Amino acid sequence: MSTEQPPAIGAADAFGAPPALVRLDGVARSFPGATTVLALRDVDMVIHQGDYVSIMGPSGSGKSTLLNVLGLLDRPTVGRYELDGVDTAPLKDRDRTRLRGRRLGFVFQAFHLLARRSVLENVALGMTYSGVPRGQRRGRAWRALERVSMTHRASFYPTTLSGGERQRVAVARAVAGEPALLLADEPTGNLDAATSAEVLELLEDLNRSGLAIAVVTHDPEVSAAARRRFAMRDGRLREEP
Amino acid sequence: MIRPRGDRFGARDLFGESVRGLAGRPGRLALTALAVVLGIGSLTATVGFAQTGARQLEATFNAVDAVHGVVRPAEQDYGAAGAQAVLPWDGDQTAARLNGVEAAGLVTEIELTAPVIAAAPVHDPMAPPTRAPGVMAATPGLLDAVSGTLGQGVWLTGFHEQAALPVAVLGRDAATLLGVTRVDNQPSVFIDERSYTVVGILDRVERVSGLLNAVIVPQSTARAVFGLAAPGGLQVKVALGAGPMVGEVITTALSPNDPSGFEVSMPLPPSKVRQQVTADVNSLFVILGLVALAIGAVTIAVVTSLSVIERRGEIGLRRALGATRLNVALQFVAESAVVGLLGGLTGAAAGVFATVGLAAARQWTPVLDLRLVGAAALTGCLVGVLAGLTPAIRAANLEPATALQEGA
Ligand SMILES: Nc1ncnc2c1ncn2[C@@H]1O[C@H](COP(=O)(O)OP(=O)(O)O)[C@@H](O)[C@H]1O
Ligand SMILES: [Mg+2]
Numbered sequence: 099m100s101t102e103q104p105p106a107i108g109a110a111d112a113f114g115a116p117p118a119l120v121r122l123d124g125v126a127r128s129f130p131g132a133t134t135v136l137a138l139r140d141v142d143m144v145i146h147q148g149d150y151v152s153i154m155g156p157s158g159s160g161k162s163t164l165l166n167v168l169g170l171l172d173r174p175t176v177g178r179y180e181l182d183g184v185d186t187a188p189l190k191d192r193d194r195t196r197l198r199g200r201r202l203g204f205v206f207q208a209f210h211l212l213a214r215r216s217v218l219e220n221v222a223l224g225m226t227y228s229g230v231p232r233g234q235r236r237g238r239a240w241r242a243l244e245r246v247s248m249t250h251r252a253s254f255y256p257t258t259l260s261g262g263e264r265q266r267v268a269v270a271r272a273v274a275g276e277p278a279l280l281l282a283d284e285p286t287g288n289l290d291a292a293t294s295a296e297v298l299e300l301l302e303d304l305n306r307s308g309l310a311i312a313v314v315t316h317d318p319e320v321s322a323a324a325r326r327r328f329a330m331r332d333g334r335l336r337e338e339p
Numbered sequence: 340m341i342r343p344r345g346d347r348f349g350a351r352d353l354f355g356e357s358v359r360g361l362a363g364r365p366g367r368l369a370l371t372a373l374a375v376v377l378g379i380g381s382l383t384a385t386v387g388f389a390q391t392g393a394r395q396l397e398a399t400f401n402a403v404d405a406v407h408g409v410v411r412p413a414e415q416d417y418g419a420a421g422a423q424a425v426l427p428w429d430g431d432q433t434a435a436r437l438n439g440v441e442a443a444g445l446v447t448e449i450e451l452t453a454p455v456i457a458a459a460p461v462h463d464p465m466a467p468p469t470r471a472p473g474v475m476a477a478t479p480g481l482l483d484a485v486s487g488t489l490g491q492g493v494w495l496t497g498f499h500e501q502a503a504l505p506v507a508v509l510g511r512d513a514a515t516l517l518g519v520t521r522v523d524n525q526p527s528v529f530i531d532e533r534s535y536t537v538v539g540i541l542d543r544v545e546r547v548s549g550l551l552n553a554v555i556v557p558q559s560t561a562r563a564v565f566g567l568a569a570p571g572g573l574q575v576k577v578a579l580g581a582g583p584m585v586g587e588v589i590t591t592a593l594s595p596n597d598p599s600g601f602e603v604s605m606p607l608p609p610s611k612v613r614q615q616v617t618a619d620v621n622s623l624f625v626i627l628g629l630v631a632l633a634i635g636a637v638t639i640a641v642v643t644s645l646s647v648i649e650r651r652g653e654i655g656l657r658r659a660l661g662a663t664r665l666n667v668a669l670q671f672v673a674e675s676a677v678v679g680l681l682g683g684l685t686g687a688a689a690g691v692f693a694t695v696g697l698a699a700a701r702q703w704t705p706v707l708d709l710r711l712v713g714a715a716a717l718t719g720c721l722v723g724v725l726a727g728l729t730p731a732i733r734a735a736n737l738e739p740a741t742a743l744q745e746g747a
Pocket of ligand 1: 135161162164
């Protein structure tokens with residue numbers, strides 16, 4: 099078995115420390131149209147390995163746009179985005195996709211589970227495109243389900259699960275491929291308080307085991323769990339003390 | 340961090356994903372594939388009918404059918420005015436002079452009451468009659484007219500005929516019956532105590548199989564000895580395709596005054612025979628098949644487009660999970676290809692059943708090239724691929740972020 103290191107070319111800082119996992123430098127994103135929308139303005143942000151950051155802000159302030167940029171699902175109009183110390187701007191769509199599949203995990207408010215696949219298959223799908231050997235996918239999916247305490251539902255179909263259970267399955271899918279950064283856009287937005295707390299606990303668990311997390315939320319409790327908190331307003335990002 | 344080098348998203352993954360994508364909606368799958376089934380089905384059936392028909396042609400149509408004809412006096416009601424038409428004694432020569440006739444010969448069955456036919460003079464008239472061969476009269480042209488071949492000796496010649504000689508050719512079975520095995524020692528056969536020298540043994544004929552079980556004597560001899568009233572029938576061999584032409588003139592040539600008194604059976608030209616069979620293999624089927632196939636392609640394209648819109652969320656998710664545009668495009672192409680292939684396979688099977696059914700109804704041997712059946716199924720697959728291209732490209736070009744949001 100050969101090994102593959104994350105690219106380590108980027109600029110280590112003056113003290114020789116490893117580069118930040120994520121570094122945004124003066125990032126802006128505008129949507130041209132009848133009236134051009136400036137969804138992100140001059141955003142600077144650093145996320146370290148094992149970090150846990152939250153982003154709060156009113157609806158339409160640009161939180162999802164920021165997460166899409168971080169997730170390589172969208173490109174900044176202006177500014178620089180480094181992942182693992184590598185500038186992502188010159189990367190071709192193929193390489194961005196590959197990086198996304200291997201280094202980033204996603205959790206959505208709407209879960210996005212495939213209704214006609216079992217829970218286990220849904221989790222295994224998370225590794226289909228990320229370079230995990232075919233023979234290992236089911237075993238690793240099972241272990242990911244163990245991490246979210248959902249093995250008892252492995253053969254169920256998502257439609258038979260509660261919202262909280264679905265989100266736990268989605269989290270399992272996101273972490274099964276062992277990403278470096280989990281991006282969660284309002285993961286508790288569709289859940290009641292009790293199940294929100296469950297998911298929150300799960301995120302904290304994962305973070306304790308070394309996974310960096312960036313979570314967009316409306317929920318002050320979710321935000322409070324993070325180690326660093328950011329506020330978003332009109333496309334501007336500010337770290338709260 | 341150490342990671343195993345992984346498998347890329349490969350053909351197996353692609354196939355698995357497409358089949359699972361389809362298997363979730365079997366009803367829709369069936370409806371989508373229906374038009375392809377009909378299209379491939381009717382095309383396969385058309386080819387099957389054509390091949391079965393062609394084979395049937397080979398079986399029924401051969402050179403023998405195409406060149407042999409016969410003219411006989413028509414069966415007539417004797418109560419009506421007019422006498423029975425008769426073939427002239429020299430009808431064979433008249434016919435042989437006609438354009439398109441290659442050989443002509445008269446043949447007549449001679450009906451004798453209790454004939455005694457033997458290879459040696461019979462001394463005991465009370466001996467129980469053994470199975471007797473028939474007696475027939477023939478003119479020299481008959482051998483070629485019925486495409487006959489001799490086993491030994493010669494056929495009746497013009498000299499035999501002119502001189503009304505007491506000679507005979509034995510049909511193969513008659514020779515066996517009479518115990519005549521060779522003709523070089525000039526054996527004799529006796530018909531009612533009259534002796535005939537055997538000059539040849541007839542081995543095979545394509546027409547008038549009764550000849551093989553007969554003692555065949557010259558027509559003139561038969562007239563003199565048995566008082567033959569008229570020739571029984573005129574066998575002709577025509578050039579390939581000349582049948583209808585000969586049929587039109589032969590009766591007038593034989594009997595200018597009463598040409599309608601004969602029954603004429605002349606071979607159809609080969610192209611006519613072929614047309615009769617291929618009339619069943621209607622080109623309408625081909626057109627229907629192509630139309631159905633086109634409808635199938637449009638159906639698959641429309642359903643796949645709907646599926647792309649419906650599954651925007653899934654497309655966005657797959658892109659987020661690391662699927663490239665190509666992965667996404669290929670998945671939709673593969674799905675429509677599988678739909679087309681299933682339609683093609685089902686249609687090919689239906690076409691085979693239709694062919695077998697038609698063949699069974701006509702008691703023909705069903706013939707269908709299996710490679711063509713395979714090609715039919717693959718055509719269905721190809722239709723699916725082509726129909727899926729546009730929606731697949733549309734799916735690949737979806738922006739993942741938008742797809743995730745709109746598909747939620
Ligand atoms: N694809 C897009 N095209 C045009 N405008 C967009 C698009 N995506 C987001 N926007 C706009 O950008 C702004 C920020 O949106 P978004 O990041 O979704 O906000 P949030 O997630 O904080 O609610 C909004 O005004 C929204 O209308
Ligand atoms: Mg949002």
